[in-house]
Amino acid sequence: MIEIVRDQRQIEAAHFDDLLMKQGNAGYAELCVTTNFTFLTGASHPEELIVRAAELGLSAIAVTDRNSLAGVVRAYRALTELRRGVEKAVRIRSQHRIDQCSRREIGQTTPIERPNAVHLPKLIVGCRLVLRDSPVDWIALPRDRAAYRRLTRLLTLGKRRAGKGDCHLDRADLQDGCTGMILIALPQGGLNAAAPHIRQMQRHFPGHVFLGAAPRYDGSDQAYLNACARLALGTSAPMVAVGDVLMHRASRRQLADVLTCMREHITIDRIGTRALPNAERRLKGHADMERVFRNHPAALRRTLDIAARCSFCLSELSYEYPDEISKGESPQARLERLAQDGLKRRYPNGAPQRVHDLMEKELKLVAELGFPAYFLTVHDIVQFARSRGILCQGRGSAANSILCYLLGITDVSPDQIAMVFERFISKHRGEPPDIDVDFEHERREEVIQWIYEKYGRHRAGLCATVIHFRSRAAIREVGKVMGLSQDVTASLSGQIWGYSNGGADPERIRELGLDPTDRRLAQTIRLIGVIIGFPRHLSQHV
Numbered sequence: 001m002i003e004i005v006r007d008q009r010q011i012e013a014a015h016f017d018d019l020l021m022k023q024g025n026a027g028y029a030e031l032c033v034t035t036n037f038t039f040l041t042g043a044s045h046p047e048e049l050i051v052r053a054a055e056l057g058l059s060a061i062a063v064t065d066r067n068s069l070a071g072v073v074r075a076y077r078a079l080t081e082l083r084r085g086v087e088k089a090v091r092i093r094s095q096h097r098i099d100q101c102s103r104r105e106i107g108q109t110t111p112i113e114r115p116n117a118v119h120l121p122k123l124i125v126g127c128r129l130v131l132r133d134s135p136v137d138w139i140a141l142p143r144d145r146a147a148y149r150r151l152t153r154l155l156t157l158g159k160r161r162a163g164k165g166d167c168h169l170d171r172a173d174l175q176d177g178c179t180g181m182i183l184i185a186l187p188q189g190g191l192n193a194a195a196p197h198i199r200q201m202q203r204h205f206p207g208h209v210f211l212g213a214a215p216r217y218d219g220s221d222q223a224y225l226n227a228c229a230r231l232a233l234g235t236s237a238p239m240v241a242v243g244d245v246l247m248h249r250a251s252r253r254q255l256a257d258v259l260t261c262m263r264e265h266i267t268i269d270r271i272g273t274r275a276l277p278n279a280e281r282r283l284k285g286h287a288d289m290e291r292v293f294r295n296h297p298a299a300l301r302r303t304l305d306i307a308a309r310c311s312f313c314l315s316e317l318s319y320e321y322p323d324e325i326s327k328g329e330s331p332q333a334r335l336e337r338l339a340q341d342g343l344k345r346r347y348p349n350g351a352p353q354r355v356h357d358l359m360e361k362e363l364k365l366v367a368e369l370g371f372p373a374y375f376l377t378v379h380d381i382v383q384f385a386r387s388r389g390i391l392c393q394g395r396g397s398a399a400n401s402i403l404c405y406l407l408g409i410t411d412v413s414p415d416q417i418a419m420v421f422e423r424f425i426s427k428h429r430g431e432p433p434d435i436d437v438d439f440e441h442e443r444r445e446e447v448i449q450w451i452y453e454k455y456g457r458h459r460a461g462l463c464a465t466v467i468h469f470r471s472r473a474a475i476r477e478v479g480k481v482m483g484l485s486q487d488v489t490a491s492l493s494g495q496i497w498g499y500s501n502g503g504a505d506p507e508r509i510r511e512l513g514l515d516p517t518d519r520r521l522a523q524t525i526r527l528i529g530v531i532i533g534f535p536r537h538l539s540q541h542v
Contacts, residue, residue, distance in 0.1 A: 028286035028300055029060035029307035031124070031184060032139055032212060032242040036534050037071030038128075039165075040263040043247040043256040045534075046075035047092045047112060049283060052248040054082060054117040056285035060307035062124035064139050067155060067167035070466070070538065072125050076314045079123050082114065089113050094468050094533040124310045127151060128186075133170050136197045139184035139212060139242070140174075141310050147180030148312050154178070165537065171197065175204050182306050184212040184240060191231050198235045210306070211237045213299060214244035215292050217280035225296055240306060241292075241299040243284055250279035254523070255530055261481040268481050319432050321373035322455060324380070331372040335403075336363055338379065342406030346413070358402040358414070365425065366403070371432050378435050379407045384450050391440040392447075398435045400424040409435065465541040469534045478531060482524040488514065492525075504528075 033049055036042040044052075046063060053061040063072040078090050089111035125148060126141040142148040154177040158167035174183075183201060187194035202209040213228040215221045232239035246256055257275045261268055286300070293299050324331050339359055343351050366372050378394075385392045386408070394409040401424045404410045425433040439447050451460050469477070472493050479489035491512045492504065504525050506516040514521060 027059040029303040031062045033245045035071035038066040040259045043252040046071045047078040048248040050078040051112045053121045055115040058121045060122035062126040064126040064128045135189040137186040141182040184210045186212045209237045210240045212242040239299045240302040246281040253279040324373045324376040335372040362403045390443045396436045397424040463541045464538045478528045
């Protein structure tokens with residue numbers, strides 16, 4: 001697996017070097033992109049931004065959500081689909097829902113057509129760090145895996161200090177935890193107020209600190225960029241061009257304003273100066289940025305230099321399980337011993353040959369893929385629960401595994417239900433199996449606390465799950481922002497849209513005495529359709 005990852009990184013590095021050679025000085029890498037995983041701020045899905053970056057011929061794109069790495073995962077998945085070149089369109093994952101009864105997809109989906117791009121952009125993992133004690137936001141781009149680890153620890157530190165949805169970080173935290181990262185300063189107030197903060201970070205991380213210059217698009221761009229150039233000279237932080245992107249296309253400007261209203265708890269009629277003045281905070285290609293930075297071409301070239309220095313890729317990450325070594329016994333040896341014990345317990349009169357064959361097949365595959373410790377971890381958790389009389393049961397594709405049955409994780413033998421083991425684990429997928437275990441709700445916390453006690457709170461955590469806008473929530477919140485009455489939003493929700501995401505039927509709108517050609521109502525319905533599938537907030541998946 002390590003060799004595969006190394007080869008993948010070499011391929012990506014060679015691809016990026018070839019692209020730079022062909023582009024010469026005409027390339028551009030966008031280093032500041034906010035997705036809709038900066039909740040109620042970003043107006044485009046990560047998948048949309050990746051496809052648009054390919055269409056524009058960008059050399060690289062950095063996903064930099066506010067105090068979060070949540071959006072970069074879907075951006076990476078979208079880029080992987082494009083590289084694979086099999087599908088005709090890129091799926092926006094959050095728009096796909098499965099009906100639990102029919103197991104069919106429901107709702108309205110809008111896959112993105114594959115761009116006719118010769119070269120695909122390099123994806124740079126990053127984060128926009130917003131501090132409590134600084135008028136400067138910092139774009140942090142880890143150069144390697146060690147720096148990525150420091151960035152995730154830094155975010156963990158900030159989130160553990162704050163309440164749900166917040167992240168409290170200070171300048172001292174950056175100085176302690178940003179080694180190995182490219183840091184791009186984005187002044188949020190006056191440039192003079194930002195100067196001492198940038199100078200301090202430059203002294204602490206010489207050669208790694210840059211001043212991000214984002215156009216204002218208010219008629220004073222050249223004067224502002226000239227002021228940024230003087231500040232860069234005075235702080236020894238070279239100026240680099242950034243777009244400070246909020247959306248993949250200009251058509252999302254209205255949605256961006258609606259999200260602002262949701263965030264500020266106001267209606268669209270009261271948005272005032274908080275509205276975007278124009279649609280220029282969209283993703284742009286080299287030609288557009290070259291016109292804006294015509295007096296500062298080095299700021300554009302610097303984007304390529306920074307992109308080339310950031311070599312970290314999410315493909316370097318893989319599951320790393322606890323060793324689960326007990327009394328000097330290797331994980332594979334222990335797994336085989338427990339499987340034999342389970343064989344005697346499950347089949348006291350002797351197991352049929354088919355069961356022996358299934359067990360040997362699974363043990364061989366688990367050893368080949370390096371997953372024995374994973375099975376042991378789940379086994380130990382289940383054994384603890386049952387030792388305390390806590391009801392638990394493995395479900396899902398784990399029922400396909402004879403090992404899960406022998407270890408006591410599931411209670412139905414797969415040789416009785418004739419399910420396909422490859423649905424559970426396959427060497428062609430190259431990823432670990434998904435073992436879901438349900439614990440009785442009232443005593444689940446006991447299991448969680450035991451896991452913390454055994455592995456340590458610094459090594460164990462709860463997974464996040466993304467809560468998305470569905471039809472009813474979208475109608476309620478967008479309708480409120482657009483000033484629709486409660487009666488109208490209730491009619492849209494209950495009688496026109498219903499529980500599906502399929503959209504509003506104009507005939508049904510007329511039947512309820514509403515005019516589908518009314519400008520505000522039509523605009524509201526269009527925005528509701530766009531926002532369905534947008535992430536709303538993170539929750540915990542216990």
